[in-house]
Amino acid sequence: MRTLAAVVCSLLVVLCVGTVEAGSPTVPVTVAMQKSGSEATLLGMFFHDHQLGWAVGSGGTILKTTDGGHKWKKVSSGTSSLLTAVYFRDAKRGWVVGANGTVRTSKDGGETWSVVVVSTQAPLYGIAFASPTKGWMVGGNGTILQTTDGGENWIDQASGTSAALYAIALTNELQGTAVGALGTILTTADGGKNWTTQVSQSSATFFDVAFADDTNGWAVGNAGALFQTIDGGTHWVDRTLPCGRTCNKLTDLIRVRFTDPQQGWIVGERGQILRTSDAGFNWVEETSPVKRSLMALSFPRATAGWAAGEGGTIISISAAGTK
Template identity: 35%
Template structure:
């Protein structure tokens, strides 16, 4: 990925008219798409404005080639929950899977991967070599070789060979880790429970705790535009911003108390966040002002993705897929 972060694929500035501080947006450009499932969806990724995937509980994976106008179910080998989904370029993709504990055999890892090398047409199973019996929540790659996966009890694992092997890295926390962002092979960020905000500038050889001005916040999502500017969202409508690479975070007023689960910034000014009760937030001034945008749903929204033609998608409970244009 080099020195440019992705927001699922190439993100462009999304232009939406806004009214006054603290007000609701005048109308919503978010529309629901028919997923054909009621399964909770945990992840969404679009390669471009037409080709995309969503995934979630019970092994559900849906694919589209028309921007989500129609979704087709892909063959699933089991009912294990898919926790994360990402692509590195056009062909190489990953899914992080949590094994069904009732079907888990002795000695099997709690989490494992599916990988594609043909743009998602076919996927093959990969056991995570070097990863202990921990439950993983997310997967982050900065480029084809360098990535991190993390989860319960402060566990962080790094790969430098494209996921063939993983090495545990020391984290100065035992809290659950929930989201991350990778900028390049050296710089990455991970956030989690109890206001945990970690950053590394040496590929994870050392992880340091950033300062968050509140304790007890469950940080569920994080987005970085460059090596300095980032945003994190979490419980109780909390949004924090950093301008020094995650060393110090400052709270922003979100105009909501709803739990927030994901955030994506498309420029230093333009950003979106989603959360509980169908909450969608939008800013055009770097987060100094957040507006509540009607979403047309009360289902919890968990993940966001933006593609190259000003298109966006959000997924969550009840098989919900929303699209923005």
């Protein structure tokens, strides 16, 4: 079983427990393979809209599409380091992060990339922006870096932990949540001046976190870990699902995204795809065309998403029945 943490290392519901069930014919979902032209393990993905997107991964791989994934092309990153995450602020300006403190930035939509110097050699796993000027990166050894000038400069923030931080979600310029190893959940309410450790009552490694709005959020992790907050990240409740078509308790859940307060998606090991259309009360297990682990997920709009993972795998997800 290949977890996100294992891959990285080797290469360098509201009131009760929800249910998981087989796909529902009332909400048509189409999942299709796309040809990436790469065998790299893809760990990060970001779509600016339903046409323009990027995927990053092992060996410094950066892939770009301008037609919704019908064609992907490889662009030079200028590094052979493992790249773990990608974020674009708009159609032109973006960043990738990865092993050994690797940061690259692009000002031309990902056609060319230049070095960004940061004050860490720790692996970086996640990046997000709350506004055009304010953004954060997270990584190993509790690393948190912040920019207040649109990504030109990045400064350290004290996280109060040495645990690896794998993802960060921001609801505005002041409020953010970072998650990571050993059940670590950190929140800030003052733009990162102070980070507070929240009690998850779990030793699971959380790989990702996403918010549907300012208060409702979800974290996913190894061994099927699925946790929910309804108060902006202060308190978390275990919503780990029972066994469905495959046993979720034996399957790592690696990425989560919500397109609105009702519609959410999770991908994970062995090609697993889960969907909710009722704010996480129930989760539907969709039929997946792949058995390789899916480690990246992006939904630029409610009806169109993409996932990527091992062996250059990229799939498109079309949910015609969603809002």
